Structures are given as C-alpha cells and as structure tokens.
Amino acid sequence: MFTTNDILETIKMIQEENLDIRTITMGISLLDCIDSDIDRSCDKIYEKMMRLAENHVKTGEIIEKRYGIPIINKRLSVTPIAILAAAAKGSPVKFALTLQKVADAVGVNYVGGYSALVHKGFSAGDRELIESIPEALSSTTKVCSSVNIGSTRAGINMDAAALMGRIIKQSAEATANDHCFGAAKIVVFCNAVEDNPFMAGAFHGTGEPDAVINVGVSGPGVVRAKLEKMPDASIDELAEAIKKTAFKITRMGQLVGTEAAKMLGVPFGIVDLSLAPTPAVGDSVAHILEAMGLDRCGTHGTTAALALLNDAVKKGGVMASSSVGGLSGAFIPVSEDAGMIDAVNAGALSIEKLEAMTAVCSVGLDMIVVPGDTSAETLAAIIADEAAIGMVNSKTTAVRVIPAIGMKEGEVLEFGGLFGSGPVMPLSKFSSAKFISRGGRIPAPLQSLKN
Amino acid sequence: MRAVITVIGKDTVGILAKISTICAENGVNIMDVSQTVMQDMFVMTMLAQLSDEIDCPELSEKLDAAVEGMGLKIHVMHEDIFNSMHNI
Missing domain, CATH: 3.20.70.20 (Anaerobic Ribonucleotide-triphosphate Reductase Large Chain)
Incomplete structure (x- = not known):
C-alpha cells in the first residue's frame, strides 16, 4: 500500500493546487x-x-x-x-x-x-x-x-x-x-506540431493514424506550491523538485490517456507535458517564476527562470510517459494567467520581454491583447519575429494576439472563463510596413541542413 | 476495482465503526487500514475492494452522509491514480 503522505499529497494536488487534466x-x-x-x-x-x-x-x-x-x-x-x-x-x-x-x-x-x-x-x-x-x-x-x-x-x-x-x-x-x-x-x-492537443492550435497531422487520443496535463499550482516550500534552496535543488513534480503530474496524464484510448477503442497518441495556467488563483506560471525569487514576472532573470522551469518539466515528464509529444513546455498566455496580468498591470512585463521568453519555453506570444488600431502590417511583423525565433531555434513558436477593436493601451478586454481578461499592451510606434510589403520568403536557415 | 478511502478531520469516537458499517452494507471489502494523527488532524487511509454495484463517487456520497456533522472530509479514489503517481 501507499504511505499516508503519498495519498495526502495526491489529494492536496487535486483539491487545493488545481491539478487537472487540461x-x-x-x-x-x-x-x-x-x-x-x-x-x-x-x-x-x-x-x-x-x-x-x-x-x-x-x-x-x-x-x-x-x-x-x-x-x-x-x-x-x-x-x-x-x-x-x-x-x-x-x-x-x-x-x-x-x-x-x-x-x-x-x-x-x-x-x-x-x-x-x-x-x-x-x-x-x-x-x-x-x-x-x-x-x-x-x-x-x-x-x-x-x-x-x-x-x-x-x-x-x-x-x-x-x-x-x-x-x-x-x-x-x-x-x-x-x-x-x-x-x-x-x-x-x-514549426507546428501534428499531435498538439491544445487549442486553438490543435490539428490532426497527415502523418497521424486514422484516429488518436492525445492528452494535455496541467499543474502550475502544484509546482508553485512545491517551490514555495523551498525558500532557501539552490537553483539545482529547485530544478530537481520541479522534475519530481512534473513526473507525478505526467504519470496521471499517461493513466488517463491510456484509459480513455482503451475505452474508445482508439490508439493512444501522446501526453503533452505542458504547464498550462488558468486565471484561477494559484494556477499561474508567472507565480512559479515569482516563487523562484523574482519580485515580478517580467523583470530581469525571468527568461533564465523560465528556461529552468521548461527544461525541468520536460526532464521530469519524459520518463513518466510512454510517448511525449505536442507542444510540451510551459505556456505563457497573458490573459489566462493571473500572475501575468498582474505583471503587465504593474509595468513589469512587456511584449518585448514576452518575445524573449518564448525563445526558451513552449509556444509563443499567446493571448496578448494589443491596441485595436494596430495595423495589419505590424501584426504581420510580430508574426515574422516570432516565426524567426522558432525557425532558428528549431522549436515551435506561435502568435495568438487579439487586436481589441475600439480600445487603447491601458484598457482591459474581458473574455471570461478560462480565457480570462487581457490588459491592452503597448506596441512599438514605428512602422514595419515596407519590410512586410516586400513579400517573398525568408530562406531556410543553415540549421535546416542536417542530413 | 480497488479504491483508496481517505478520511481526514477531527478525531472523535466511532469514525472507523461508521465507515466500516457503510462499507459492509455496500459490499465493500476493507483490505488494509492505517490511521495516524498528523498536526492534530486525524488521518485514516483504507484500501478497499469495491463490488461492481458501486463506484467511487457513489461510495463517497454514502460515506459523507454517514459522517455528516462530524467535521470529516472523505475522498474515495481509484487505486490506480496513486499507483501511477507514486510507484514506478
């Protein structure tokens, strides 16, 4: 049988720390x-x-x-x-x-x-x-x-x-x-992936079987709770703790995925090892970074903290599942993460910092509200920047920005539910229109020549 | 199906008796029991074999009703979730 501590730990994760299958x-x-x-x-x-x-x-x-x-x-x-x-x-x-x-x-x-x-x-x-x-x-x-x-x-x-x-x-x-x-x-x-279970970017790739079950787990609250109990630990001790927690979270995803696949008579695909935040109190990736010792998410050191988090989640999760895939990493959507929203409102987190953070974590500029009068060319330039990070680093990057029509910097666009609310974030005032209007294709980088 | 029943709360007379009565009435065989007091909280964990007639949420509801007003929290969860999280 399990120890009482094991049992209580699991119950606490689910009841108090928002552990769930996303x-x-x-x-x-x-x-x-x-x-x-x-x-x-x-x-x-x-x-x-x-x-x-x-x-x-x-x-x-x-x-x-x-x-x-x-x-x-x-x-x-x-x-x-x-x-x-x-x-x-x-x-x-x-x-x-x-x-x-x-x-x-x-x-x-x-x-x-x-x-x-x-x-x-x-x-x-x-x-x-x-x-x-x-x-x-x-x-x-x-x-x-x-x-x-x-x-x-x-x-x-x-x-x-x-x-x-x-x-x-x-x-x-x-x-x-x-x-x-x-x-x-x-x-x-x-670099879109073919087996991503998360929205809005999920699609079923042509290399996939006829039908498949993919599972995305979540648990920023569990990781944060763990780190908050370690105020004096060194960075490598933090990494170790995150790994162990990610292992447990992922095991649950694996269990649920295989069980669902069996019941539906469909092959089991992958577990996506992602830390996906929700606007619920405590279920925030930004709060994990803050628990590591940053005053506010977005300040200097945020990229390093996020890189550590992202890597430890993957290392812990990869052994827990028979097959890992999808986007796998920490998500940093702004509107869906109470800590990110607070950081933006406090002036600690800018779109430039978010862009840097996307170089070391899963996906990219996610659920970011921008002024309604942002031009199509500026949006295209944001997309190009983010795609360049993905292309050069051989990773998936994505852009999901929402121009808040009729709204200006400082106002708040409310979505409600799991999508939360997004403060309108300022963008550069300078134009990228000429660059975007050239059209054509940025050639594949040297990294593409792997054979 | 094997389930883990957890009872957490204030220590009072007759908790085990109440829980095991409900289990017996519902054909639930208790295979292992351990109880301890952690930080002034009574914690009891049981490993139980459930018959096909009852599932975890149903048993949990019946147990909750039996100990109503005693300040206890009861969870009934499938054994596999603990197996997968805590055993390699």
Missing part, C-alpha cells in the same frame, strides 16, 4: 472525407466524426468520476481543412459549420483544424481557406483555426505572414461585439 483531444483524420462536391464532403465529415467521437465526452466523464480527477476540456482535432478545400469547390465556411454541428452534437468544447500549412507556399485550397477564416470564426463558436507559415526546414513564408496579419485584424473586427474573440481562435505557427 484536455483529452481526439484527433480524427478526414482524408477519406475528401470529395469534389463540398456538401457530400461535409456529410462524410459529419458521419465519420459522429461515429468516432460519439462517446468522447461521456468517456471523459466516466474517467473523471472513476479517478476523481477533473478533466477540464474534451476536444476534437481534424486534418487541416485546407486539404479538403483543395478538392471541393465552394466556400470553405461550410466545413466550419459542419465542424460546429459535430461539436454541438458530441458536446465537446472545441474543434481544431480549420487550418492550412503554407510554410513554403500556397497550394490549392490554402488561400481560399485562409481568406475564409474571419467569416468561419465569426459564424461559429467552437471552431479553432491555425496556419503554419514557417519551419526550420522551409524558412518563413512572408506572404503568408502578411496575409495572416490582415486575417487576424479582420477576425477581430468581425467579432468586435463579442470581445474580438475571433482573433483568440487563430494561432499562427512556425
């Missing part, structure tokens, strides 16, 4: 739903997704009950829709409406995969899909979109970066009455 995401391939007739294609999608995902939510709930561990989100991800749009004539928005219909029928929180992969160039269907994103996201509530515009192997498609700057702006404008939420459902990636 998401169980079922990836579904839609390659066999391709059809030249868009309506027929949509019918096939509906039939296949309903067949595979019918019991997805119910299974999650059974596991929650059995193990007493909360599972916050049950989601679906699908083959990038641009691939289906390439074959079908007509507005790709029909695909988005079909995905929404499935999400409503199955009861999942989100469906990801209204996506295109254009890191080296646009092929049939890609432009049509990207141009339809603002309409697709404003006419649905549960569909998420992502576009991969760069990779270490291919370089950065600057035409796509420019296009996405405009699309983000249009998506925010199209949902201006709904907290500009359209822009919060788009992620622009460099």
Whole structure:
C-alpha cells in the first residue's frame, strides 16, 4: 500500500493546487472525407466524426468520476481543412459549420483544424481557406483555426505572414461585439506540431493514424506550491523538485490517456507535458517564476527562470510517459494567467520581454491583447519575429494576439472563463510596413541542413 | 476495482465503526487500514475492494452522509491514480 503522505499529497494536488487534466483531444483524420462536391464532403465529415467521437465526452466523464480527477476540456482535432478545400469547390465556411454541428452534437468544447500549412507556399485550397477564416470564426463558436507559415526546414513564408496579419485584424473586427474573440481562435505557427492537443492550435497531422487520443496535463499550482516550500534552496535543488513534480503530474496524464484510448477503442497518441495556467488563483506560471525569487514576472532573470522551469518539466515528464509529444513546455498566455496580468498591470512585463521568453519555453506570444488600431502590417511583423525565433531555434513558436477593436493601451478586454481578461499592451510606434510589403520568403536557415 | 478511502478531520469516537458499517452494507471489502494523527488532524487511509454495484463517487456520497456533522472530509479514489503517481 501507499504511505499516508503519498495519498495526502495526491489529494492536496487535486483539491487545493488545481491539478487537472487540461484536455483529452481526439484527433480524427478526414482524408477519406475528401470529395469534389463540398456538401457530400461535409456529410462524410459529419458521419465519420459522429461515429468516432460519439462517446468522447461521456468517456471523459466516466474517467473523471472513476479517478476523481477533473478533466477540464474534451476536444476534437481534424486534418487541416485546407486539404479538403483543395478538392471541393465552394466556400470553405461550410466545413466550419459542419465542424460546429459535430461539436454541438458530441458536446465537446472545441474543434481544431480549420487550418492550412503554407510554410513554403500556397497550394490549392490554402488561400481560399485562409481568406475564409474571419467569416468561419465569426459564424461559429467552437471552431479553432491555425496556419503554419514557417519551419526550420522551409524558412518563413512572408506572404503568408502578411496575409495572416490582415486575417487576424479582420477576425477581430468581425467579432468586435463579442470581445474580438475571433482573433483568440487563430494561432499562427512556425514549426507546428501534428499531435498538439491544445487549442486553438490543435490539428490532426497527415502523418497521424486514422484516429488518436492525445492528452494535455496541467499543474502550475502544484509546482508553485512545491517551490514555495523551498525558500532557501539552490537553483539545482529547485530544478530537481520541479522534475519530481512534473513526473507525478505526467504519470496521471499517461493513466488517463491510456484509459480513455482503451475505452474508445482508439490508439493512444501522446501526453503533452505542458504547464498550462488558468486565471484561477494559484494556477499561474508567472507565480512559479515569482516563487523562484523574482519580485515580478517580467523583470530581469525571468527568461533564465523560465528556461529552468521548461527544461525541468520536460526532464521530469519524459520518463513518466510512454510517448511525449505536442507542444510540451510551459505556456505563457497573458490573459489566462493571473500572475501575468498582474505583471503587465504593474509595468513589469512587456511584449518585448514576452518575445524573449518564448525563445526558451513552449509556444509563443499567446493571448496578448494589443491596441485595436494596430495595423495589419505590424501584426504581420510580430508574426515574422516570432516565426524567426522558432525557425532558428528549431522549436515551435506561435502568435495568438487579439487586436481589441475600439480600445487603447491601458484598457482591459474581458473574455471570461478560462480565457480570462487581457490588459491592452503597448506596441512599438514605428512602422514595419515596407519590410512586410516586400513579400517573398525568408530562406531556410543553415540549421535546416542536417542530413 | 480497488479504491483508496481517505478520511481526514477531527478525531472523535466511532469514525472507523461508521465507515466500516457503510462499507459492509455496500459490499465493500476493507483490505488494509492505517490511521495516524498528523498536526492534530486525524488521518485514516483504507484500501478497499469495491463490488461492481458501486463506484467511487457513489461510495463517497454514502460515506459523507454517514459522517455528516462530524467535521470529516472523505475522498474515495481509484487505486490506480496513486499507483501511477507514486510507484514506478
């Protein structure tokens, strides 16, 4: 049997420190739903997704009950829709409406995969899909979109970066009455991964099996609680403590993932070892960094602290799971993290510092609210900067910024729920328009020549 | 299914009796019990074999009802969660 301390530790993690399974995401391939007739294609999608995902939510709930561990989100991800749009004539928005219909029928929180992969160039269907994103996201509530515009192997498609700057702006404008939420459902990636269970960037890559279960764990509160008990420990002792905690958190993800896969009769894919914050008190990545000894997240030393955290989480988690994948690392979304919001309001955290932090942690500029009058070119330049960090460092980076239409620096855009609220952050006043208007492609860096 | 039952709270007479009565009534076989007092808190952990008729949340509800007003917190969780977290 286990020691009383082991048992109490687990209960405390779940009850008091917000340990949870952030998401169980079922990836579904839609390659066999391709059809030249868009309506027929949509019918096939509906039939296949309903067949595979019918019991997805119910299974999650059974596991929650059995193990007493909360599972916050049950989601679906699908083959990038641009691939289906390439074959079908007509507005790709029909695909988005079909995905929404499935999400409503199955009861999942989100469906990801209204996506295109254009890191080296646009092929049939890609432009049509990207141009339809603002309409697709404003006419649905549960569909998420992502576009991969760069990779270490291919370089950065600057035409796509420019296009996405405009699309983000249009998506925010199209949902201006709904907290500009359209822009919060788009992620622009460099080095996108095919098995990411987290939204808004989840899609089911073409190298994946027909259907798969991927799990994302969460537990910033657990790590923070651990570190707060070690006020005088050295940095390597902190790293060791984080590793051990990450191991335990990930083991739970592995258990839930394998169990869900077994119950649904679908192969188990990966555990995404991510520390994903929520606006709940104590469930903050910024507070972990502060527990390490920084007065405020964003001050000098933040990048080093985050690098240590990110690395220790991976080292601890990797042995705990049979297969690790997805984005795996610490997330630093601003609006979803109470500590980050406080740091921005205190003037400690700027977008420049956040950009530096993305070089050493999972993903990138996430859930950052920018002034509503930010130009499409400036958004494109932010995307290009972030993609450059990903390209050169052979890591995934992403941009999810929300232009708060009608709002200026210092105001606050409220999303509510898990998305929290975001203070409007100032950007550089100088233009990048000429650079962005050149178009073309940033060639792949020397790092791409690995063979 | 094997579950771990945890009872935490103020030490009073008859806790074990109440818990084990409910377990017996519901066909739950208690396999191991350990109890201790930590920082003035009574902590009891039990390893129990549940029959197919009852699941963790149901048992947890029944136990909660039985000790109502005694200032105790009860958790019933599947054994596997502790196995996976604390054993390699």
